[in-house]
Amino acid sequence: MLSKEEVQHIAGLARIGVDEKDLEKFATDLSAVLDWIEELKEVDVSGVEPTAHITGMQNRLREDKMSEFENKAEIINLFPDKKDNFGKVKSIL
Protein backbone atom coordinates (compact mmCIF):
# COMPACT_ATOMS: atom_id res chain seq x y z
CA MET A 1 0.00 0.00 0.00
CA LEU A 2 1.38 3.39 -1.01
CA SER A 3 1.57 5.95 1.75
CA LYS A 4 0.16 9.45 1.45
CA GLU A 5 3.73 10.74 1.37
CA GLU A 6 4.59 8.49 -1.56
CA VAL A 7 1.52 9.67 -3.47
CA GLN A 8 2.49 13.25 -2.76
CA HIS A 9 5.99 12.55 -4.08
CA ILE A 10 4.69 10.87 -7.26
CA ALA A 11 2.23 13.72 -7.82
CA GLY A 12 5.09 16.18 -7.48
CA LEU A 13 7.16 14.29 -10.06
CA ALA A 14 4.14 14.29 -12.38
CA ARG A 15 3.60 18.02 -11.71
CA ILE A 16 0.07 17.46 -10.48
CA GLY A 17 -1.15 19.46 -7.52
CA VAL A 18 -3.16 17.21 -5.20
CA ASP A 19 -5.38 18.33 -2.36
CA GLU A 20 -4.55 16.80 1.00
CA LYS A 21 -8.06 15.33 1.22
CA ASP A 22 -7.59 13.45 -2.09
CA LEU A 23 -4.29 11.81 -1.16
CA GLU A 24 -5.88 8.87 0.56
CA LYS A 25 -8.25 8.08 -2.31
CA PHE A 26 -5.36 8.20 -4.79
CA ALA A 27 -3.26 6.00 -2.48
CA THR A 28 -6.04 3.39 -2.37
CA ASP A 29 -6.74 3.46 -6.12
CA LEU A 30 -3.10 3.38 -7.19
CA SER A 31 -2.27 0.60 -4.73
CA ALA A 32 -5.17 -1.50 -6.01
CA VAL A 33 -3.84 -1.28 -9.57
CA LEU A 34 -0.26 -1.93 -8.46
CA ASP A 35 -1.38 -5.06 -6.57
CA TRP A 36 -3.31 -6.19 -9.60
CA ILE A 37 -0.40 -5.86 -12.01
CA GLU A 38 1.83 -7.83 -9.62
CA GLU A 39 0.44 -10.84 -11.49
CA LEU A 40 3.09 -10.27 -14.15
CA LYS A 41 5.81 -11.32 -11.72
CA GLU A 42 4.77 -14.96 -12.21
CA VAL A 43 5.68 -14.88 -15.92
CA ASP A 44 9.06 -16.28 -16.90
CA VAL A 45 10.55 -13.63 -19.17
CA SER A 46 14.15 -14.81 -19.17
CA GLY A 47 15.64 -14.50 -22.62
CA VAL A 48 12.59 -12.67 -24.00
CA GLU A 49 13.18 -9.51 -26.01
CA PRO A 50 10.95 -6.53 -25.12
CA THR A 51 8.54 -5.26 -27.79
CA ALA A 52 8.42 -1.51 -28.34
CA HIS A 53 7.01 -1.35 -31.84
CA ILE A 54 4.50 -4.09 -32.44
CA THR A 55 4.75 -4.51 -36.22
CA GLY A 56 8.53 -4.56 -36.05
CA MET A 57 9.10 -1.30 -37.86
CA GLN A 58 12.66 -0.01 -37.53
CA ASN A 59 13.95 3.55 -37.36
CA ARG A 60 12.59 5.51 -40.27
CA LEU A 61 14.82 8.36 -41.19
CA ARG A 62 13.89 11.46 -43.09
CA GLU A 63 15.72 14.50 -44.28
CA ASP A 64 16.08 17.13 -41.58
CA LYS A 65 14.39 19.86 -43.57
CA MET A 66 12.44 22.84 -42.35
CA SER A 67 8.97 23.43 -43.67
CA GLU A 68 6.76 26.44 -43.30
CA PHE A 69 3.72 26.16 -40.99
CA GLU A 70 0.86 28.26 -42.27
CA ASN A 71 -1.21 28.94 -39.17
CA LYS A 72 1.42 30.60 -37.01
CA ALA A 73 -0.99 33.28 -35.85
CA GLU A 74 -3.40 30.63 -34.56
CA ILE A 75 -0.65 28.99 -32.54
CA ILE A 76 0.25 32.35 -31.01
CA ASN A 77 -3.44 32.94 -30.26
CA LEU A 78 -3.43 29.80 -28.15
CA PHE A 79 -0.83 31.15 -25.70
CA PRO A 80 -2.55 31.54 -22.34
CA ASP A 81 -0.68 34.82 -21.88
CA LYS A 82 1.39 36.74 -24.41
CA LYS A 83 3.17 39.90 -25.32
CA ASP A 84 3.30 40.57 -29.06
CA ASN A 85 4.31 37.27 -30.59
CA PHE A 86 5.90 35.91 -27.42
CA GLY A 87 4.29 33.50 -24.98
CA LYS A 88 4.51 34.77 -21.42
CA VAL A 89 5.36 32.42 -18.58
CA LYS A 90 6.17 32.98 -14.97
CA SER A 91 9.73 33.57 -13.95
CA ILE A 92 11.81 30.47 -13.52
CA LEU A 93 14.49 32.10 -11.43
Next chain:
Amino acid sequence: MLHVSCFMIKELHNKLISKEITSVQLTEEYFARIKEQDKNLNAYLTLTKELALKQARKVDEKIAAGVEIGMIEGIPGAIKDNLCVTGVRTTAASKILDNYIAPFDATVVIKLEEAGAVFLGKTNMDEFAMGSSTEKSAYGSTKNPVDLERVPGGSSGGSAASVASGEAVWALGTDTGGSIRQPASFCGVVGLKPTYGRVSRYGAIAMASSLDQIGPITKTVEDAAIILSVISGEDKMDATSAQSPAKDYTKYLTGEVSGLKIGVVKDYLEKLTGEVKISFEKVVEKYRELGAEIKEIELPNAKYSLPVYYIIMPCEVSSNLARFDGVKFGMRAEDHEDTQLDFLPEDRNLIETYLDSRRYGIGAEPKRRIMLGTYALSSGYYDAYYLRAQKVRTLIKQDFEKAFEAVDLILTPTTPSPAFKFGEKTADPIQMYLEDIFTITANIVGVPAISVPGPTVEVDGKQLPQGFQLMGKWFDEENLLRAAHAYEIATK
Protein backbone atom coordinates in the same frame (compact mmCIF):
# COMPACT_ATOMS: atom_id res chain seq x y z
CA MET B 1 -38.42 14.42 -44.72
CA LEU B 2 -36.27 11.33 -45.12
CA HIS B 3 -35.86 9.04 -42.18
CA VAL B 4 -32.17 9.75 -42.24
CA SER B 5 -31.35 7.43 -39.38
CA CYS B 6 -31.96 4.35 -41.52
CA PHE B 7 -29.49 5.13 -44.26
CA MET B 8 -26.09 3.82 -45.08
CA ILE B 9 -23.38 5.53 -47.11
CA LYS B 10 -24.06 3.84 -50.45
CA GLU B 11 -27.82 4.46 -50.30
CA LEU B 12 -27.28 8.13 -49.54
CA HIS B 13 -24.66 8.35 -52.27
CA ASN B 14 -27.21 7.00 -54.75
CA LYS B 15 -29.79 9.53 -53.58
CA LEU B 16 -27.26 12.30 -54.09
CA ILE B 17 -26.29 11.31 -57.62
CA SER B 18 -29.90 10.66 -58.65
CA LYS B 19 -30.63 14.16 -57.33
CA GLU B 20 -33.33 12.88 -55.01
CA ILE B 21 -31.74 14.98 -52.29
CA THR B 22 -28.90 17.48 -52.11
CA SER B 23 -26.02 17.27 -49.68
CA VAL B 24 -27.13 20.56 -48.11
CA GLN B 25 -30.64 19.15 -47.52
CA LEU B 26 -29.17 15.98 -46.09
CA THR B 27 -26.86 17.94 -43.81
CA GLU B 28 -29.73 20.16 -42.64
CA GLU B 29 -31.76 17.07 -41.83
CA TYR B 30 -29.00 15.70 -39.66
CA PHE B 31 -28.70 18.99 -37.81
CA ALA B 32 -32.48 18.99 -37.29
CA ARG B 33 -32.24 15.52 -35.82
CA ILE B 34 -29.33 16.52 -33.60
CA LYS B 35 -31.29 19.54 -32.39
CA GLU B 36 -34.28 17.37 -31.63
CA GLN B 37 -32.58 14.64 -29.65
CA ASP B 38 -29.04 15.54 -28.63
CA LYS B 39 -30.11 17.44 -25.53
CA ASN B 40 -31.04 14.00 -24.19
CA LEU B 41 -28.11 12.07 -25.64
CA ASN B 42 -25.20 14.54 -25.35
CA ALA B 43 -23.31 12.80 -28.14
CA TYR B 44 -21.82 16.06 -29.45
CA LEU B 45 -19.55 18.52 -27.70
CA THR B 46 -19.27 20.97 -30.60
CA LEU B 47 -21.34 21.36 -33.77
CA THR B 48 -19.70 22.67 -36.93
CA LYS B 49 -22.73 23.69 -38.95
CA GLU B 50 -21.06 26.47 -40.91
CA LEU B 51 -18.21 24.20 -41.97
CA ALA B 52 -20.63 21.35 -42.78
CA LEU B 53 -22.84 23.47 -45.02
CA LYS B 54 -19.81 24.87 -46.82
CA GLN B 55 -18.56 21.32 -47.45
CA ALA B 56 -22.05 20.22 -48.57
CA ARG B 57 -22.50 23.14 -50.96
CA LYS B 58 -19.22 22.30 -52.65
CA VAL B 59 -20.44 18.77 -53.32
CA ASP B 60 -23.83 19.99 -54.57
CA GLU B 61 -22.09 22.30 -57.04
CA LYS B 62 -20.08 19.36 -58.37
CA ILE B 63 -23.21 17.24 -58.76
CA ALA B 64 -25.04 20.10 -60.49
CA ALA B 65 -22.12 20.52 -62.87
CA GLY B 66 -22.28 16.84 -63.73
CA VAL B 67 -18.96 15.96 -62.09
CA GLU B 68 -18.68 12.41 -60.78
CA ILE B 69 -18.47 12.22 -56.97
CA GLY B 70 -16.84 9.71 -54.64
CA MET B 71 -18.69 7.40 -52.28
CA ILE B 72 -18.19 9.49 -49.14
CA GLU B 73 -18.68 12.86 -50.84
CA GLY B 74 -21.45 14.93 -49.32
CA ILE B 75 -22.16 12.33 -46.60
CA PRO B 76 -22.35 13.81 -43.08
CA GLY B 77 -20.36 12.28 -40.24
CA ALA B 78 -18.90 13.05 -36.84
CA ILE B 79 -15.34 13.31 -35.52
CA LYS B 80 -14.27 12.28 -32.04
CA ASP B 81 -13.15 15.28 -30.05
CA ASN B 82 -9.55 14.09 -29.69
CA LEU B 83 -8.94 14.57 -33.42
CA CYS B 84 -7.83 18.00 -34.58
CA VAL B 85 -9.88 19.96 -37.11
CA THR B 86 -8.44 23.36 -38.05
CA GLY B 87 -10.34 26.26 -36.52
CA VAL B 88 -12.58 23.95 -34.49
CA ARG B 89 -12.60 23.56 -30.71
CA THR B 90 -10.89 20.28 -29.83
CA THR B 91 -11.06 19.41 -26.13
CA ALA B 92 -10.56 15.64 -25.80
CA ALA B 93 -13.37 16.19 -23.25
CA SER B 94 -10.92 17.79 -20.82
CA LYS B 95 -11.23 21.13 -19.06
CA ILE B 96 -7.56 21.77 -19.67
CA LEU B 97 -8.31 22.03 -23.41
CA ASP B 98 -11.61 23.85 -22.92
CA ASN B 99 -10.48 26.81 -25.04
CA TYR B 100 -8.24 24.93 -27.49
CA ILE B 101 -8.92 25.75 -31.14
CA ALA B 102 -6.90 23.34 -33.28
CA PRO B 103 -4.46 25.19 -35.57
CA PHE B 104 -3.98 22.16 -37.83
CA ASP B 105 -5.83 19.12 -39.19
CA ALA B 106 -5.30 15.50 -38.26
CA THR B 107 -4.25 13.48 -41.33
CA VAL B 108 -7.52 11.50 -41.21
CA VAL B 109 -9.42 14.80 -41.27
CA ILE B 110 -7.45 16.01 -44.31
CA LYS B 111 -8.13 12.72 -46.09
CA LEU B 112 -11.86 12.83 -45.35
CA GLU B 113 -12.06 16.47 -46.33
CA GLU B 114 -10.25 15.79 -49.60
CA ALA B 115 -12.66 12.93 -50.24
CA GLY B 116 -15.53 15.42 -49.82
CA ALA B 117 -17.03 14.25 -46.51
CA VAL B 118 -19.21 16.60 -44.45
CA PHE B 119 -18.31 17.22 -40.77
CA LEU B 120 -21.30 17.69 -38.46
CA GLY B 121 -19.30 18.16 -35.28
CA LYS B 122 -17.08 16.76 -32.56
CA THR B 123 -18.26 13.93 -30.35
CA ASN B 124 -18.14 13.37 -26.61
CA MET B 125 -15.74 10.89 -25.05
CA ASP B 126 -14.10 9.94 -21.77
CA GLU B 127 -11.51 12.58 -20.92
CA PHE B 128 -8.38 11.99 -23.02
CA ALA B 129 -10.01 8.70 -24.13
CA MET B 130 -9.54 7.21 -20.67
CA GLY B 131 -12.64 5.26 -19.76
CA SER B 132 -15.16 2.69 -20.92
CA SER B 133 -18.45 4.51 -20.37
CA THR B 134 -18.10 8.21 -21.38
CA GLU B 135 -18.91 8.94 -17.72
CA LYS B 136 -15.42 10.42 -17.39
CA SER B 137 -16.06 13.27 -19.82
CA ALA B 138 -15.57 16.70 -18.24
CA TYR B 139 -18.71 17.76 -20.13
CA GLY B 140 -21.21 15.21 -18.84
CA SER B 141 -21.82 11.67 -20.01
CA THR B 142 -23.38 10.59 -23.27
CA LYS B 143 -26.43 8.35 -23.01
CA ASN B 144 -26.98 5.09 -24.84
CA PRO B 145 -29.65 5.69 -27.51
CA VAL B 146 -30.91 2.13 -27.03
CA ASP B 147 -31.65 2.73 -23.32
CA LEU B 148 -31.12 6.17 -21.83
CA GLU B 149 -30.44 4.70 -18.38
CA ARG B 150 -27.38 2.93 -19.71
CA VAL B 151 -23.91 4.06 -20.76
CA PRO B 152 -22.99 4.09 -24.46
CA GLY B 153 -19.58 2.60 -23.65
CA GLY B 154 -16.36 4.44 -24.16
CA SER B 155 -14.20 6.09 -24.71
CA SER B 156 -15.72 6.80 -28.18
CA GLY B 157 -19.23 6.83 -26.65
CA GLY B 158 -20.33 10.00 -28.42
CA SER B 159 -19.27 8.64 -31.80
CA ALA B 160 -21.11 5.33 -31.26
CA ALA B 161 -24.23 7.07 -29.93
CA SER B 162 -24.27 9.55 -32.82
CA VAL B 163 -24.26 6.76 -35.40
CA ALA B 164 -26.69 4.52 -33.50
CA SER B 165 -29.19 7.36 -33.04
CA GLY B 166 -29.01 8.63 -36.59
CA GLU B 167 -27.22 11.83 -35.63
CA ALA B 168 -24.44 10.95 -38.06
CA VAL B 169 -24.03 8.50 -40.94
CA TRP B 170 -20.50 7.61 -39.86
CA ALA B 171 -18.11 8.66 -37.13
CA LEU B 172 -14.43 8.44 -36.32
CA GLY B 173 -13.26 7.04 -33.02
CA THR B 174 -9.93 6.15 -31.47
CA ASP B 175 -9.11 2.82 -29.86
CA THR B 176 -6.32 2.23 -27.34
CA GLY B 177 -7.79 -0.74 -25.47
CA GLY B 178 -11.28 -1.14 -26.97
CA SER B 179 -12.51 2.44 -27.22
CA ILE B 180 -14.03 1.95 -30.69
CA ARG B 181 -15.24 -1.63 -30.36
CA GLN B 182 -16.77 -1.61 -26.88
CA PRO B 183 -19.07 1.41 -27.48
CA ALA B 184 -19.97 -0.05 -30.89
CA SER B 185 -20.99 -3.25 -29.11
CA PHE B 186 -23.01 -1.34 -26.49
CA CYS B 187 -24.86 0.79 -29.05
CA GLY B 188 -25.48 -1.91 -31.65
CA VAL B 189 -23.23 -0.57 -34.41
CA VAL B 190 -20.01 -1.61 -36.17
CA GLY B 191 -16.60 -0.48 -34.85
CA LEU B 192 -13.26 -1.14 -36.53
CA LYS B 193 -9.80 -0.80 -35.01
CA PRO B 194 -7.33 -1.15 -37.88
CA THR B 195 -3.88 -2.70 -37.62
CA TYR B 196 -1.47 -0.50 -35.66
CA GLY B 197 0.07 1.78 -38.29
CA ARG B 198 -2.64 1.27 -40.92
CA VAL B 199 -4.04 4.74 -40.23
CA SER B 200 -1.90 7.80 -39.46
CA ARG B 201 -2.20 9.06 -35.89
CA TYR B 202 -0.99 12.56 -36.75
CA GLY B 203 -3.36 15.08 -35.20
CA ALA B 204 -4.89 12.64 -32.73
CA ILE B 205 -4.41 13.80 -29.16
CA ALA B 206 -2.15 10.98 -28.05
CA MET B 207 -3.02 8.72 -25.14
CA ALA B 208 -0.70 5.70 -25.43
CA SER B 209 1.29 5.98 -28.64
CA SER B 210 2.23 2.31 -29.06
CA LEU B 211 -1.45 1.28 -28.74
CA ASP B 212 -3.58 4.12 -30.20
CA GLN B 213 -5.29 3.68 -33.55
CA ILE B 214 -8.01 5.70 -35.32
CA GLY B 215 -10.92 3.90 -36.95
CA PRO B 216 -14.54 4.17 -38.08
CA ILE B 217 -17.82 3.56 -36.26
CA THR B 218 -20.63 2.91 -38.73
CA LYS B 219 -23.97 1.16 -39.16
CA THR B 220 -22.61 -1.54 -41.44
CA VAL B 221 -19.38 -3.33 -42.25
CA GLU B 222 -19.53 -1.95 -45.79
CA ASP B 223 -19.60 1.59 -44.41
CA ALA B 224 -16.60 0.80 -42.21
CA ALA B 225 -14.75 -0.51 -45.28
CA ILE B 226 -15.61 2.68 -47.18
CA ILE B 227 -14.26 4.92 -44.41
CA LEU B 228 -11.13 2.79 -43.91
CA SER B 229 -10.40 3.04 -47.65
CA VAL B 230 -10.39 6.84 -47.29
CA ILE B 231 -8.40 7.23 -44.06
CA SER B 232 -5.70 4.55 -44.34
CA GLY B 233 -2.26 4.80 -45.89
CA GLU B 234 1.28 5.90 -45.17
CA ASP B 235 1.81 9.41 -43.87
CA LYS B 236 5.10 11.21 -43.60
CA MET B 237 3.77 13.03 -40.53
CA ASP B 238 3.48 9.74 -38.62
CA ALA B 239 6.72 7.75 -38.66
CA THR B 240 4.86 4.71 -37.32
CA SER B 241 2.36 4.63 -40.19
CA ALA B 242 2.73 1.52 -42.32
CA GLN B 243 4.37 1.69 -45.71
CA SER B 244 1.41 0.33 -47.60
CA PRO B 245 -0.85 2.37 -49.84
CA ALA B 246 -4.55 2.86 -49.19
CA LYS B 247 -6.80 0.44 -51.03
CA ASP B 248 -10.48 -0.07 -51.74
CA TYR B 249 -11.53 -2.46 -48.99
CA THR B 250 -15.10 -2.77 -50.28
CA LYS B 251 -13.73 -5.02 -53.04
CA TYR B 252 -13.23 -7.79 -50.50
CA LEU B 253 -16.82 -7.91 -49.29
CA THR B 254 -17.85 -10.99 -51.19
CA GLY B 255 -20.25 -12.48 -48.65
CA GLU B 256 -18.15 -15.65 -48.71
CA VAL B 257 -16.42 -17.24 -45.75
CA SER B 258 -16.16 -20.82 -46.90
CA GLY B 259 -12.59 -22.00 -46.54
CA LEU B 260 -11.79 -19.41 -43.86
CA LYS B 261 -10.50 -20.84 -40.60
CA ILE B 262 -11.86 -19.08 -37.53
CA GLY B 263 -10.37 -19.69 -34.09
CA VAL B 264 -12.28 -19.53 -30.83
CA VAL B 265 -10.25 -19.17 -27.66
CA LYS B 266 -10.80 -22.01 -25.22
CA ASP B 267 -10.07 -19.87 -22.14
CA TYR B 268 -12.55 -17.20 -23.20
CA LEU B 269 -15.33 -19.71 -23.82
CA GLU B 270 -14.97 -21.02 -20.30
CA LYS B 271 -15.38 -17.52 -18.87
CA LEU B 272 -18.65 -16.74 -20.62
CA THR B 273 -21.95 -17.03 -18.84
CA GLY B 274 -25.66 -16.55 -19.36
CA GLU B 275 -27.10 -14.65 -22.28
CA VAL B 276 -23.76 -13.41 -23.60
CA LYS B 277 -22.63 -17.01 -23.91
CA ILE B 278 -25.81 -17.93 -25.82
CA SER B 279 -25.41 -14.90 -28.08
CA PHE B 280 -21.80 -15.82 -28.82
CA GLU B 281 -22.58 -19.49 -29.48
CA LYS B 282 -25.16 -18.41 -32.05
CA VAL B 283 -22.50 -16.38 -33.84
CA VAL B 284 -20.11 -19.35 -33.89
CA GLU B 285 -22.92 -21.56 -35.22
CA LYS B 286 -23.75 -19.04 -37.94
CA TYR B 287 -20.14 -18.97 -39.15
CA ARG B 288 -20.10 -22.74 -39.21
CA GLU B 289 -23.30 -22.71 -41.26
CA LEU B 290 -21.77 -20.22 -43.67
CA GLY B 291 -18.94 -22.63 -44.36
CA ALA B 292 -16.14 -21.35 -42.13
CA GLU B 293 -14.06 -23.91 -40.30
CA ILE B 294 -14.22 -23.31 -36.54
CA LYS B 295 -11.13 -24.34 -34.59
CA GLU B 296 -10.38 -24.15 -30.90
CA ILE B 297 -7.17 -22.30 -30.19
CA GLU B 298 -5.14 -21.32 -27.17
CA LEU B 299 -3.55 -18.00 -26.30
CA PRO B 300 -1.85 -18.97 -23.04
CA ASN B 301 -0.39 -15.53 -22.30
CA ALA B 302 -3.43 -13.46 -23.37
CA LYS B 303 -4.62 -13.49 -19.76
CA TYR B 304 -1.77 -11.11 -18.96
CA SER B 305 -2.99 -8.54 -21.49
CA LEU B 306 -4.84 -6.40 -18.96
CA PRO B 307 -1.96 -6.09 -16.48
CA VAL B 308 0.48 -5.50 -19.37
CA TYR B 309 -1.86 -2.79 -20.62
CA TYR B 310 -2.11 -1.17 -17.20
CA ILE B 311 1.65 -0.75 -17.16
CA ILE B 312 2.42 0.21 -20.76
CA MET B 313 -0.58 2.53 -21.19
CA PRO B 314 -0.07 4.67 -18.02
CA CYS B 315 3.66 4.98 -18.75
CA GLU B 316 2.95 6.32 -22.21
CA VAL B 317 0.11 8.46 -20.83
CA SER B 318 2.39 10.06 -18.25
CA SER B 319 4.75 11.07 -21.02
CA ASN B 320 2.10 12.16 -23.57
CA LEU B 321 0.09 14.24 -21.10
CA ALA B 322 3.14 16.09 -19.81
CA ARG B 323 2.48 18.73 -22.48
CA PHE B 324 -0.72 19.86 -20.77
CA ASP B 325 0.91 22.22 -18.31
CA GLY B 326 -0.71 25.59 -18.91
CA VAL B 327 2.33 27.04 -20.69
CA LYS B 328 1.86 27.05 -24.46
CA PHE B 329 -1.87 26.35 -24.87
CA GLY B 330 -4.91 25.22 -22.94
CA MET B 331 -6.00 26.29 -19.48
CA ARG B 332 -3.56 28.10 -17.19
CA ALA B 333 -4.84 27.98 -13.64
CA GLU B 334 -5.11 31.12 -11.57
CA ASP B 335 -2.52 31.20 -8.84
CA HIS B 336 -3.37 29.25 -5.75
CA GLU B 337 -1.59 29.66 -2.47
CA ASP B 338 -2.55 26.32 -0.98
CA THR B 339 0.10 24.23 -2.67
CA GLN B 340 1.80 22.23 0.06
CA LEU B 341 4.55 20.31 -1.65
CA ASP B 342 7.59 20.76 0.52
CA PHE B 343 10.29 19.45 -1.79
CA LEU B 344 9.80 22.13 -4.39
CA PRO B 345 12.80 24.08 -5.47
CA GLU B 346 12.89 27.81 -5.03
CA ASP B 347 11.27 28.52 -8.40
CA ARG B 348 7.80 28.04 -7.07
CA ASN B 349 6.21 30.34 -9.59
CA LEU B 350 6.50 28.28 -12.75
CA ILE B 351 6.14 25.03 -10.84
CA GLU B 352 2.92 26.34 -9.37
CA THR B 353 1.63 27.08 -12.84
CA TYR B 354 2.21 23.44 -13.71
CA LEU B 355 0.79 22.04 -10.49
CA ASP B 356 -2.35 24.14 -10.47
CA SER B 357 -3.10 23.98 -14.19
CA ARG B 358 -2.95 20.22 -13.99
CA ARG B 359 -4.72 20.05 -10.62
CA TYR B 360 -7.73 22.01 -11.86
CA GLY B 361 -7.60 21.18 -15.57
CA ILE B 362 -7.25 17.40 -15.55
CA GLY B 363 -9.82 14.94 -14.19
CA ALA B 364 -9.33 12.18 -11.63
CA GLU B 365 -8.95 9.27 -14.08
CA PRO B 366 -6.19 10.83 -16.22
CA LYS B 367 -4.49 11.93 -12.99
CA ARG B 368 -4.55 8.35 -11.70
CA ARG B 369 -3.00 7.08 -14.92
CA ILE B 370 -0.38 9.83 -15.11
CA MET B 371 0.68 9.07 -11.54
CA LEU B 372 0.69 5.33 -12.13
CA GLY B 373 2.93 5.79 -15.18
CA THR B 374 5.18 8.25 -13.38
CA TYR B 375 5.60 5.72 -10.57
CA ALA B 376 6.25 2.78 -12.91
CA LEU B 377 8.84 4.73 -14.89
CA SER B 378 10.59 6.25 -11.91
CA SER B 379 14.13 5.30 -11.10
CA GLY B 380 14.45 1.75 -9.79
CA TYR B 381 11.03 0.60 -11.02
CA TYR B 382 11.55 0.66 -14.78
CA ASP B 383 12.84 -2.91 -15.07
CA ALA B 384 10.20 -4.37 -12.76
CA TYR B 385 7.29 -2.72 -14.53
CA TYR B 386 7.72 -1.25 -18.01
CA LEU B 387 10.48 -3.52 -19.28
CA ARG B 388 8.83 -6.64 -17.87
CA ALA B 389 5.50 -5.62 -19.43
CA GLN B 390 7.16 -5.15 -22.81
CA LYS B 391 8.65 -8.61 -22.54
CA VAL B 392 5.29 -10.17 -21.70
CA ARG B 393 3.94 -8.23 -24.67
CA THR B 394 6.40 -10.18 -26.83
CA LEU B 395 5.08 -13.47 -25.40
CA ILE B 396 1.48 -12.49 -26.16
CA LYS B 397 2.49 -11.52 -29.68
CA GLN B 398 4.17 -14.90 -30.13
CA ASP B 399 0.91 -16.60 -29.04
CA PHE B 400 -0.90 -14.76 -31.82
CA GLU B 401 1.76 -15.60 -34.40
CA LYS B 402 1.36 -19.24 -33.50
CA ALA B 403 -2.46 -19.06 -33.53
CA PHE B 404 -2.43 -17.41 -36.93
CA GLU B 405 -0.48 -20.34 -38.35
CA ALA B 406 -3.61 -22.42 -37.71
CA VAL B 407 -6.42 -19.91 -38.29
CA ASP B 408 -7.16 -16.82 -40.38
CA LEU B 409 -9.29 -15.00 -37.81
CA ILE B 410 -10.03 -15.13 -34.09
CA LEU B 411 -13.60 -14.80 -32.84
CA THR B 412 -14.54 -13.55 -29.34
CA PRO B 413 -17.37 -11.59 -27.74
CA THR B 414 -16.56 -7.86 -27.76
CA THR B 415 -17.55 -7.35 -24.13
CA PRO B 416 -18.23 -9.61 -21.14
CA SER B 417 -21.70 -8.07 -20.78
CA PRO B 418 -23.99 -5.62 -22.59
CA ALA B 419 -24.29 -1.90 -21.69
CA PHE B 420 -24.37 -1.29 -17.93
CA LYS B 421 -26.21 1.43 -16.03
CA PHE B 422 -24.77 4.80 -15.10
CA GLY B 423 -22.72 4.68 -11.90
CA GLU B 424 -22.57 0.90 -11.88
CA LYS B 425 -18.79 0.71 -12.32
CA THR B 426 -17.49 4.14 -11.36
CA ALA B 427 -16.65 3.37 -7.73
CA ASP B 428 -14.00 0.74 -8.44
CA PRO B 429 -11.55 1.58 -11.25
CA ILE B 430 -10.58 -2.06 -11.73
CA GLN B 431 -14.21 -3.09 -12.40
CA MET B 432 -14.23 -0.51 -15.20
CA TYR B 433 -10.85 -1.71 -16.52
CA LEU B 434 -12.17 -5.30 -16.78
CA GLU B 435 -14.64 -4.08 -19.42
CA ASP B 436 -11.79 -4.26 -21.92
CA ILE B 437 -10.82 -7.86 -21.24
CA PHE B 438 -11.63 -9.15 -24.77
CA THR B 439 -10.69 -6.04 -26.73
CA ILE B 440 -7.40 -5.04 -25.15
CA THR B 441 -5.29 -7.87 -26.56
CA ALA B 442 -5.70 -6.60 -30.14
CA ASN B 443 -4.03 -3.34 -29.08
CA ILE B 444 -1.28 -5.13 -27.18
CA VAL B 445 -0.35 -7.15 -30.28
CA GLY B 446 -1.40 -4.55 -32.88
CA VAL B 447 -3.74 -6.71 -34.96
CA PRO B 448 -6.89 -5.35 -36.64
CA ALA B 449 -10.20 -6.07 -34.90
CA ILE B 450 -13.84 -5.31 -35.54
CA SER B 451 -16.98 -5.41 -33.43
CA VAL B 452 -20.18 -6.42 -35.23
CA PRO B 453 -23.68 -6.54 -33.69
CA GLY B 454 -24.52 -10.14 -32.77
CA PRO B 455 -27.75 -11.56 -31.33
CA THR B 456 -29.16 -9.19 -28.68
CA VAL B 457 -29.30 -10.24 -25.04
CA GLU B 458 -32.14 -9.72 -22.60
CA VAL B 459 -31.48 -7.74 -19.42
CA ASP B 460 -34.32 -6.70 -17.09
CA GLY B 461 -36.84 -7.55 -19.79
CA LYS B 462 -35.08 -5.38 -22.36
CA GLN B 463 -33.24 -6.47 -25.48
CA LEU B 464 -29.76 -4.93 -25.48
CA PRO B 465 -27.15 -4.98 -28.26
CA GLN B 466 -24.22 -7.36 -27.86
CA GLY B 467 -21.31 -7.31 -30.26
CA PHE B 468 -18.89 -10.01 -31.26
CA GLN B 469 -15.31 -9.36 -32.19
CA LEU B 470 -13.17 -10.70 -35.00
CA MET B 471 -9.41 -10.22 -34.91
CA GLY B 472 -7.33 -10.64 -38.05
CA LYS B 473 -3.70 -11.08 -38.95
CA TRP B 474 -1.53 -7.98 -39.05
CA PHE B 475 -2.55 -5.86 -42.08
CA ASP B 476 -5.18 -8.39 -43.15
CA GLU B 477 -8.18 -6.06 -42.93
CA GLU B 478 -9.40 -7.79 -46.11
CA ASN B 479 -10.34 -11.11 -44.50
CA LEU B 480 -11.48 -9.35 -41.33
CA LEU B 481 -13.99 -7.18 -43.20
CA ARG B 482 -14.98 -10.04 -45.50
CA ALA B 483 -15.94 -12.32 -42.60
CA ALA B 484 -17.67 -9.54 -40.66
CA HIS B 485 -19.67 -8.56 -43.73
CA ALA B 486 -20.64 -12.17 -44.51
CA TYR B 487 -22.22 -12.54 -41.07
CA GLU B 488 -23.98 -9.22 -41.36
CA ILE B 489 -25.68 -9.96 -44.67
CA ALA B 490 -26.53 -13.53 -43.67
CA THR B 491 -28.40 -12.33 -40.57
CA LYS B 492 -30.23 -9.35 -42.04
